Amino acid sequence: MNISRRHILVLLPAAAVAWKHVLAGTPEDSPNYKMSDHWWGMLIDIPKCIGCGNCVRACQTENDVPDGNFRTWVERYHVSDYHLENPEVISPDGGKEGFPAVKVGDEGKYFFVPKMCNHCSDSPCTQVCPVGATFVAPDGVVLIDPKYCLGCAYCVQACPYGCRYIHPTKKVADKCTLCYHRITKGLTTACCEACPTGARQLADLKNPKDPIHEFLKTHAVQVLKPQMATGAKAFYNGLDGSVR
Amino acid sequence: MSGVEGYMYPNEVTLYWSVLIVLYPYITGLVAGAFILASLVRVFRVQAVAPTYRLALLTALSFLLVAPLPLQFHLGHPERSPEMYFTPHATSAMAMFGYVYLWYLMAVLVFEIWLDYRREIVVRSQQTKGLLRLIYKVMTLGSNNISERSLHIDERVGWVVTLIGIPSAFLLHGYVGFIFGSIKANPWWSSPLMPVVFIFSAMVSGIAGVMLLYMAMTKLRKQTIDIKCVDTIAMYMFYIFIIDFSLEMLDLVHRIYEADESFRSLDFMVHSKLFFSQIVLQICLGTLLPLVLLFLAQVVKFSEIVRKRIYVFCGSMILISVFAMRWNVVIGGQLFSKSFLGYTTYKVDLVTKEGLLVAIGFLILPLLFLWALLKLLPPWPEPSSHQAASGD
Numbered sequence: 001m002n003i004s005r006r007h008i009l010v011l012l013p014a015a016a017v018a019w020k021h022v023l024a025g026t027p028e029d030s031p032n033y034k035m036s037d038h039w040w041g042m043l044i045d046i047p048k049c050i051g052c053g054n055c056v057r058a059c060q061t062e063n064d065v066p067d068g069n070f071r072t073w074v075e076r077y078h079v080s081d082y083h084l085e086n087p088e089v090i091s092p093d094g095g096k097e098g099f100p101a102v103k104v105g106d107e108g109k110y111f112f113v114p115k116m117c118n119h120c121s122d123s124p125c126t127q128v129c130p131v132g133a134t135f136v137a138p139d140g141v142v143l144i145d146p147k148y149c150l151g152c153a154y155c156v157q158a159c160p161y162g163c164r165y166i167h168p169t170k171k172v173a174d175k176c177t178l179c180y181h182r183i184t185k186g187l188t189t190a191c192c193e194a195c196p197t198g199a200r201q202l203a204d205l206k207n208p209k210d211p212i213h214e215f216l217k218t219h220a221v222q223v224l225k226p227q228m229a230t231g232a233k234a235f236y237n238g239l240d241g242s243v244r
Numbered sequence: 245m246s247g248v249e250g251y252m253y254p255n256e257v258t259l260y261w262s263v264l265i266v267l268y269p270y271i272t273g274l275v276a277g278a279f280i281l282a283s284l285v286r287v288f289r290v291q292a293v294a295p296t297y298r299l300a301l302l303t304a305l306s307f308l309l310v311a312p313l314p315l316q317f318h319l320g321h322p323e324r325s326p327e328m329y330f331t332p333h334a335t336s337a338m339a340m341f342g343y344v345y346l347w348y349l350m351a352v353l354v355f356e357i358w359l360d361y362r363r364e365i366v367v368r369s370q371q372t373k374g375l376l377r378l379i380y381k382v383m384t385l386g387s388n389n390i391s392e393r394s395l396h397i398d399e400r401v402g403w404v405v406t407l408i409g410i411p412s413a414f415l416l417h418g419y420v421g422f423i424f425g426s427i428k429a430n431p432w433w434s435s436p437l438m439p440v441v442f443i444f445s446a447m448v449s450g451i452a453g454v455m456l457l458y459m460a461m462t463k464l465r466k467q468t469i470d471i472k473c474v475d476t477i478a479m480y481m482f483y484i485f486i487i488d489f490s491l492e493m494l495d496l497v498h499r500i501y502e503a504d505e506s507f508r509s510l511d512f513m514v515h516s517k518l519f520f521s522q523i524v525l526q527i528c529l530g531t532l533l534p535l536v537l538l539f540l541a542q543v544v545k546f547s548e549i550v551r552k553r554i555y556v557f558c559g560s561m562i563l564i565s566v567f568a569m570r571w572n573v574v575i576g577g578q579l580f581s582k583s584f585l586g587y588t589t590y591k592v593d594l595v596t597k598e599g600l601l602v603a604i605g606f607l608i609l610p611l612l613f614l615w616a617l618l619k620l621l622p623p624w625p626e627p628s629s630h631q632a633a634s635g636d
Contacts, residue, residue, distance in 0.1 A: 068254075068257075068258075069254070069255055070254045070255060073253075073254050075251075086585075087585070088251075089251040089583065089585055090251065091251070091253075091254055093254075094254045115253070124427075124428060124429055126335075127335045127336065128335075128336050128337065128338065128426075128427070129333055129336055130328050130332065130333055130336045130338040130339040130341070131324070131327045131328055131331055131332070131333055131336075131339070132331065132333035132336075148324065148327065149320070149321065149324075150319050150320065150321050150322075150324050150325060150327065150328070151319050151320015151321050152315075152318070152319055152320075152338065153260035153261060153320075154336070154338050154423075156255075156260050157260070157261065157427055157429070157430060157577075157578075158427055158429055159429060160428070160429035160582055161253070161582070162252075162253030162254075162255050162256045162581070162582055162583070163253075163255065164255065165255040165258070165260075166260055166320060170320075171320030171321055172320055172321065228428060228429065244582075244583040244584060244585065
């Protein structure tokens with residue numbers, strides 16, 4: 001095909017307009033982002049979670065998570081008064097489309113627990129990776145280099161929280177990145193942004209102005225499976241003892 | 245969700261370590277066990293089992309050559325596996341695999357076999373013709389001196405290599421146990437006893453494997469099975485099996501008595517999903533039955549033919565039992581949820597990359613390697629005419 005000067009005159013402005021649209025949907029680059037200035041975590045306020053599944057859907061859309069795998073999911077606990085240690089837990093399709101209605105008259109209590117990578121500072125998954133493809137970044141986020149990962153799944157076995165999976169097409173380990181592409185540009189995570197009740201809040205523990213500090217001072221906050229001593233940074237408010 | 249009982253974390257429903265990962269500790273176990281049998285002759289001077297010495301070394305090498313293949317097939321990106329050598333992650337138990345493997349293969353096994361066979365290799369490089377001659381020439385590595393003094397040095401060095409080889413064999417297989425035993429997230433695996441149990445079960449399986457190979461090959465070669473040899477092997481197998489079983493029972497009793505938060509979940513799994521492979525196959529048929537029979541063979545004066553049959557049966561059952569043990573560890577460790585609230589199911593594929601046919605192939609491949617090695621480096625002297633005629 002011969003491209004004449006007339007073609008170029010038409011195409012160039014069109015390309016410029018298209019490129020402007022692309023840029024409009026892209027957060028600004030943050031060349032000034034310093035990893036050592038941050039120590040990221042997540043605050044999960046259980047009493048605020050309504051189990052709508054917005055966070056799961058937002059995560060799947062934002063991060064192109066394959067069907068059947070989850071970077072985040074929501075569980076619904078039913079703790080009977082008589083079986084405190086054996087809760088009944090469901091998470092249909094990761095809670096993506098919400099939950100079935102509770103039976104009227106059911107005794108015990110019901111509550112929702114959002115789950116995700118705990119971005120542990122002493123993470124067992126990074127410990128076992130044979131090539132160091134997964135690592136704790138200086139800002140506290142546990143990441144995976146997909147160009148380096150062997151896909152051996154040792155990290156999947158080592159994670160006490162079931163947060164990792166092998167990507168069915170990329171054949172590498174995958175999990176929550178705390179929306180690293182967003183938080184390094186000054187945005188919050190997709191799940192936090194989509195949560196209608198503020199049950200999830202991104203927290204920067206190195207930022208003295210972050211409300212997390214006040215929250216931690218005034219609330220009884222726990223991490224999942226503290227006996228694992230992983231230095232988990234997903235902080236749960238209102239965590240019931242039956243939650244695993 | 246199909247195949248799921250109770251609640252599994254959503255990412256746990258699929259098992260990522262398949263039957264190929266079961267094969268890996270099984271095969272390395274056979275290697276370690278076969279080498280330990282060889283070391284009985286070389287280091288501990290148990291001359292009764294000398295007829296199996298070279299066969300044990302070649303068996304160990306055949307299986308060791310295949311050991312990394314199931315891992316390669318399992319990896320999502322096998323082309324990146326050399327990174328484990330170039331950029332190993334110091335805190336990872338798995339990262340050391342390459343080094344331990346290479347050390348054991350090259351510095352111990354190949355070196356010992358070369359030293360042991362050097363005289364024959366040199367002689368054959370002079371007596372054979374064509375391609376074989378070239379192969380033997382290469383195998384001499386330019387070392388053609390087979391004087392008495394030179395062979396004496398080979399003998400001394402070989403002894404030292406075997407001596408180093410014993411802890412190396414323990415390292416190779418103990419380390420495999422450590423890969424599982426060090427996963428604190430998984431209570432089915434997490435145990436300091438795991439490497440020790442792996443080592444002892446490895447010794448039993450390797451010894452049983454070589455014993456069966458020795459008996460089968462002697463039959464095929466129409467030679468007489470050295471009954472003193474197999475009696476001695478069976479005796480060692482029996483004692484080591486007792487230690488192995490005691491360790492496994494210690495682990496079991498400890499879990500039952502301690503009954504921590506995971507116990508209810510694991511107990512249910514053993515009584516349901518793993519009932520056949522663990523209770524029936526591994527413990528009853530594969531351990532208690534051979535132990536009773538081997539014990540009887542020690543205390544009752546059976547005839548030679550009965551003893552041989554007992555040994556063949558027990559050896560076969562031990563191989564099955566140790567495979568079942570590896571299965572129960574690897575697959576069992578992924579069948580329950582880390583929430584301790586549910587169970588998933590493992591369905592073995594047939595023709596996929598990690599399927600049953602590939603697994604069977606990896607169990608046959610070492611035997612093909614062994615066949616080639618036996619042709620190249622016969623472990624027994626050429627039979628004289630009257631021996632060949634006598635048979636067994």
